[in-house]
Amino acid sequence: MRQIIILFLFFNSILNAQYLLPQPQEYNLLQGKFKITEEIKVRIPNSSEDLYQYTSRFIERMQYKSGIIFKTHEPQDTSTSKEIVIITNKFSENLDLETNESYSINISSSSIKITSENNVGAYRAMETLLQLINTDKGEAFFINCNIIDKPRFKWRGLLVDVCRHWIPLDIIKRNIDAMASVKMNVLHLHLTDDQGFRIESKKFPKLHEMGSDGKYYTQNEIKDIIKYANERGVRVVPEFDIPGHISSWLVGYPKLASIDQNYELPKGYGVFKATLNPSQDFTYRFLDTLLTEMCLLFPDKYFHIGGDEILVNDWNKNKKIQRYKDKYMLTSNKDLHAHFNKKILSILSRNKKIMMGWDDIYNPKLPNSITVQFWRSKESLFNAAKNGYNSILSNGYYLDKVNRIENYYKNTPLPKGNSLTEQEQKMILGGEATMWTEIVNYRTIESRIWPSALAIAERLWSNDKECNIDTLYKKIPIISSQLEEFGLMHLNCQGVMLRMLSRNSVID
Amino acid sequence: MRQIIILFLFFNSILNAQYLLPQPQEYNLLQGKFKITEEIKVRIPNSSEDLYQYTSRFIERMQYKSGIIFKTHEPQDTSTSKEIVIITNKFSENLDLETNESYSINISSSSIKITSENNVGAYRAMETLLQLINTDKGEAFFINCNIIDKPRFKWRGLLVDVCRHWIPLDIIKRNIDAMASVKMNVLHLHLTDDQGFRIESKKFPKLHEMGSDGKYYTQNEIKDIIKYANERGVRVVPEFDIPGHISSWLVGYPKLASIDQNYELPKGYGVFKATLNPSQDFTYRFLDTLLTEMCLLFPDKYFHIGGDEILVNDWNKNKKIQRYKDKYMLTSNKDLHAHFNKKILSILSRNKKIMMGWDDIYNPKLPNSITVQFWRSKESLFNAAKNGYNSILSNGYYLDKVNRIENYYKNTPLPKGNSLTEQEQKMILGGEATMWTEIVNYRTIESRIWPSALAIAERLWSNDKECNIDTLYKKIPIISSQLEEFGLMHLNCQGVMLRMLSRNSVID
Incomplete structure (x- = not known):
């Protein structure tokens, strides 16, 4: 009976550990767990202001989610025995489509290691970690695992x-x-x-x-x-949004319109006739x-x-626009x-x-x-x-x-x-x-x-x-x-x- | 039986209408009710920017609380048949202790009249009105009444x-x-x-x-x-807060302290010794x-x-402060x-x-x-x-x-x-x-x-x-x-x- 309970608890924990969203590309469970204690420190050997701040928020959120209040609230730069270490070498000055978001996480019983090419990958890793916190019977812990992850699509x-x-x-x-x-x-x-x-x-x-x-x-x-x-x-x-969906622009600048008249902000919804005059x-x-x-x-x-959704009524009504079309064939x-x-x-x-x-x-x-x-x-x-x-x-x-x-x-x-x-x-x-x-x-x-x-x-x-x-x-x-x-x-x-x-x- | 139900509903409504907090100084219930309909307009014959904005928020909140969407969302300046009218003549440029907050409300079956000496009284009246909205059997209404109200204390x-x-x-x-x-x-x-x-x-x-x-x-x-x-x-x-409760000031400006030393932000709570040097x-x-x-x-x-809570230890320790006390007797x-x-x-x-x-x-x-x-x-x-x-x-x-x-x-x-x-x-x-x-x-x-x-x-x-x-x-x-x-x-x-x-x- 005791074995069954232990087995049940173990599978229950595994199941819980699976509640990651989005699901990582590779996720391998290991034996053992990393217990969350008040001694934990988070270390960033090579940090930037943004990474430091993200990590500070991560530390605060970990405490709320684990119920454990840490002795050290600030990210550290020197090594300690029980630590979460975030290793990243590049810091994206400007986010763009090519910003590398990949990361890996290794959780062992003594330490957690996040590795990423740059700070944004580290942010993604910290979110994964926060989803991995387990609380059970007054204890908070991570189940040991290896995760290797990166996005399938660049634009989400x-x-x-x-x-x-x-x-x-x-x-x-x-x-x-x-x-x-x-x-x-x-x-x-x-x-x-x-x-x-x-x-x-x-x-x-x-x-x-x-x-x-x-x-x-x-x-x-x-x-x-x-x-x-x-x-x-x-x-x-x-x-x-141009050249349709434009009524609000025309209230102050009616000369932009295909039909030069007074415009008001519409109160209802739908697709409106107002368009910019492209001629x-x-x-x-x-x-x-x-x-x-x-x-x-x-x-x-x-x-x-x-x-999107350009109604051409006003373009058709305006003779100058018609002549403009002719001129440019x-x-x-x-x-x-x-x-x-x-x-x-x-x-x-x-x-x-x-x-x-x-x-x-x-x-x-x-x-x-x-x-x-x-x-x-x-x-x-x-x-x-x-x-x-x-x-x-x-x-x-x-x-x-x-x-x-x-x-x-x-x-x-x-x-x-x-x-x-x-x-x-x-x-x-x-x-x-x-x-x-x-x-x-x-x-x-x-x-x-x-x-x-x-x-x-x-x-x-x-x-x-x-x-x-x-x-x-x-x-x-x-x-x-x-x-x-x-x-x-x-x-x-x-x-x-x-x-x-x-x-x-x-x-x- | 029907009479009992009607009576019950009536008393129930009266009871509901009593849920005003804070309780007004004078509150007299009258026969009849003012039904909230989509035709209602809110009129301010004499407005200021702040009063207009407060009233706009009031109109939005009335809709949420009544479930009735009005045809007219903006405060008006001309009279209509079914209206809430806000009459106030003064507009306090600067709030202070003497700003008059008194107001009166008269609800009759056809109109609601708010009267106040200035805009702040009108704000107080609008809050009272919002608490007075009744919803029952798909209907929203005010029970007719007269309210005359003003604060007992100026500082709340x-x-x-x-x-x-x-x-x-x-x-x-x-x-x-x-x-x-x-x-x-x-x-x-x-x-x-x-x-x-x-x-x-x-x-x-x-x-x-x-x-x-x-x-x-x-x-x-x-x-x-x-x-x-x-x-x-x-x-x-x-x-x-001076001259005690001052540690945070002294981190950057230790020369202000009664004892010139390095100060850190305390992490715990309590009454701390740090004081400004008054000498x-x-x-x-x-x-x-x-x-x-x-x-x-x-x-x-x-x-x-x-x-508050000045610990005098550091004053006593500093000889210059002691001499200063002597000098000024x-x-x-x-x-x-x-x-x-x-x-x-x-x-x-x-x-x-x-x-x-x-x-x-x-x-x-x-x-x-x-x-x-x-x-x-x-x-x-x-x-x-x-x-x-x-x-x-x-x-x-x-x-x-x-x-x-x-x-x-x-x-x-x-x-x-x-x-x-x-x-x-x-x-x-x-x-x-x-x-x-x-x-x-x-x-x-x-x-x-x-x-x-x-x-x-x-x-x-x-x-x-x-x-x-x-x-x-x-x-x-x-x-x-x-x-x-x-x-x-x-x-x-x-x-x-x-x-x-x-x-x-x-x-x-």
């Missing part, structure tokens, strides 16, 4: 639409923490849309002043978000100044210009859009940016230096890859559509048996969960992102053979509740809102 | 110690929201103590750089807190520069200099402390501030222009009032001591049958709940403040005859859960922390 993103409903800074920040904890690495901020221009422009202040209800990020707040994200190994890619110098000069301002603000190499509005995008591309190239847009901008008339985000179909993703365009998958990752988790999970950018060559497969950079906010606001957004985005996080990091839907469903409640440590309200918001509504009754 | 404060454990900005802000919702009006920030100097000084940067673990408010963040608080009718009073010009020049810097940063008229260390405080008083007076300190500074040798906060006993509060000193009660309001709510509630600054004349009673300005943070941190602080501080909020606003412990215990669960709308974690933090600790199990 989350889009947050801060236009339809405003999302305050602190909610963005805690979701960056959540992303980093499951190794997502791109925050795509959808900053402008019909309903709001949500970022301060010093060049054209009427954009945010008249193009919003007063809720927008100042440039200092944007710098704060970028710093916060980068310190956690998360890039920030801005989106300025006038004024539009391009304006965009040159604005985009250059924003290229300087956002250090990331990628710059997203939207480009543009036989369709699709060609006019490509012509417009080429001009934007030259602005962004001058600013050393890679232009990125929704699949509506995908057109063989544009060079394959652009990156395309596919939201309408997956087939065209393969098509683009064959034509040498880098691409991102978002089709099937729409969090606002409230799919079942298994549907998000099944959806891989590169399914088995696809028709792409190895070289073509490399053109597919990864994917992005998209959180459009027509039907969520700051109180409910987190309950829509999480835990669904966990499935996408694992799919984009782990190899297909590590992805198992039954295991995922076991992991979700554990990992989802771990996100609460950052202040996320995805689990609590329902109760909070019910209590707001039902002043008269106690809601449990 | 909450002290937050951000030194022993660091409390981040966003937690301070949401607690300001909570304070305003129960009509508390002073946030007392305890900014310096042995364990940390938690505010940026541009004049002496080693104070925050060496005197903290890197966690402090920048001056911009302080401005942000003050603006946020003032917009909600909450004053911010800073405390710089040297250097100390006073330093304080003059620093306090002048801080007087400019904080617009409030009151400036708190702490002054100071026969005791108490006299030396009073001498020191007189010099600080002259610095603060030059900066047009009212000096405030803990009861340790209370000394007939100081003029009665100072204000004293009594933490050690209530008797000396009356004594001070008789001697013409303004005073604040904190004795009995220590939230860190985890008293029963009824003990906080019973504790009134002016109990019935006290021996003070009417004039002397006016010297007692109010009280302050104190949240010392030795044994709470940013994760647990809210569960210690709330709901206990609700009892103190009601005691300081309402007349004694409106304070009833049985009613209070009925109100607490309702009002406490209402605070969650601001993001407070006082109810949820226990579950969150248990889930952090117990990765392996699901904690309900």
